[in-house]
Amino acid sequence: MIAGGIDTTTASVTWAIALLLNHRHVLRKAQEELDRCVSRDRAVTEEDIAKLVYLQAIVKESMRLCPVGPLLNPREFTADCDVGGYRVPKGTWLMVNAWKINMDADVWADPTEFRPKHIDVKGQNFELFPFGSGRRSCPGMNLAIQMVLLVLASFLHVFEISTPGDKPVDMRESVGLTNMIAASLDVVVNPRLLPNI
Template identity: 60%
Template sequence: MKRTAKELDSILAERLEEHKQKRTKGKDQDFMDVMLSAIDGVYVAGFDADTVIKATCLAMISGGSDTTMVTLTWTLSLLLNNRQVLKKVYEELDQHVGKRRLLNESDINNLVYLPAAIKEAMRLCPPGPLSVQRVFREDCTVGGYQVPKGTWLLVNLWKIQTDPQVWADPMEFKPGRFLTTHKDVDVRGQQFELTPFGSGRRACPGISFALQMTLLTLASFLHSFDVTTRGNAPVDMTGSVGFTNMKLTPLDVLVKPRLSPHLYE
C-alpha cells in the first residue's frame, strides 16, 4: 500500500506541476486549476497547498470511479429484474434521441425517467451502505444515550433509505416515486431520507462527477444496445460485505445492437 501510495503521489505531483506551468499560459481551467487558485499559498490543517490539492484530486478520482462502477452495476441489475421499467427507459431514449444518431451529452438534460431510475437504485443499493465514520469531539447525549468523547459513529444509510415510515413499498424498485411523491427529494444530502453521498460539508466531493458519469454512461449504453440476461433469468441481487456495496456475483448480460450499423463503425 505504501508503494502504491508513493506511485500515485508521484503521478499527481507530475500532473500538478504541468497545471502550474499551463496556468501561466492562460489555458482552460479544470478541477486542479481551480484548486490551485482557491488555496494558493494556504496551509490547511498543517498541510501545504500541493498536498491538499493532490489528496483532494485522488479522493475524487478514486471515490468517484469506484462508486460509479458500483452504481452502474446495481442500476442495470435492477432494470433487468424490472423489465417494464427498462422498457420505459428505452422508450424515453427513443423519444428524445431516436435511432439515427448516437446519444450526446446534451441529450442528458432531456431525460427524466432514467435519472429517476438511477436515483431509485441509489436508494435501494447505495454504493456505500454505511456513512463515512464521524468522531464525537465531546461527551454528549443522543436520544437518551450517553456517548463519550472519541466514539466513532457510522450511519446506516441503507436502513434510512428503506424506512417504511418514509418510503411506501420500500423494497420495491419504483423510479416513478421520484417523479411524483418524492419528486423534490435529491441525492445531494439536502434531505436526510436519501443521502447516498453523505451530507454536510464532508459529503462526497465527487457527487457531480459521479452523477454525470453514471447517467451519461448508462444512457449511452442502453441507447446503443438491447440488454437481456441469458434465458431472461433474473439477476442475483446478493451483495458483498464491505464499505463499498459490491455485487457478490458478476453481472453477465447479452447485448444486441439497436441502432443503424454505420453508427458502430
C-alpha cells in the first residue's frame, strides 16, 4: 500500500506545481492565503490544512485536470444489468475512464481550464472521483489527500517559485499506469521565509 502511494503522491504534487506555474495568478492567491492563515513567522503544520480552503480547491482541480490514475481499477459485473440502454452480461469487466468523466463538457464549463473549485473528491460526487468510489475506493485516500496538501502547502509557503526564463511548463503526459508529467519540471526556487523558519 505504501509503495502504491509513493509515485501517485509525487505525481499529484508535481502536476499541482506545474499547473500553478502556468497560472501564476492562482499561485499568488494560494500564497496570499498561506500568509493570511499561517503567517510568515512559522512553518505550515498539519493543523493549518483545514484553514487553507483555496489550496484544497487547487489540489482538487489538479486531480481533475491531471488524474494520476486516469483509468480506475477494473470491476467485474456480478449480475446481468442494463447501463445506459446497453445490456451488460454478468462477468463483463468494466474499466472506468476517470479522465473522460473529468473532461465532460456537460458537467464542467470549459473542462480544460484550470479553475480551482470546491468539490468532494472522496467518491460521493460522481463528476470527480480520483480515488474511485464505494467499498473498492483507494484505501490510502485520506492519507494521500493530507500528504499532497501538506507537501504543497509547505513548498509554496517556504519558496517563491518560477520557471527558468518564466517559460510555460510543458504539460505533456507520460505513458504508464501512473499519469506522470513527461518532461522534467524545472523550477527556480527562492526563499519566501527567513532561514530560521
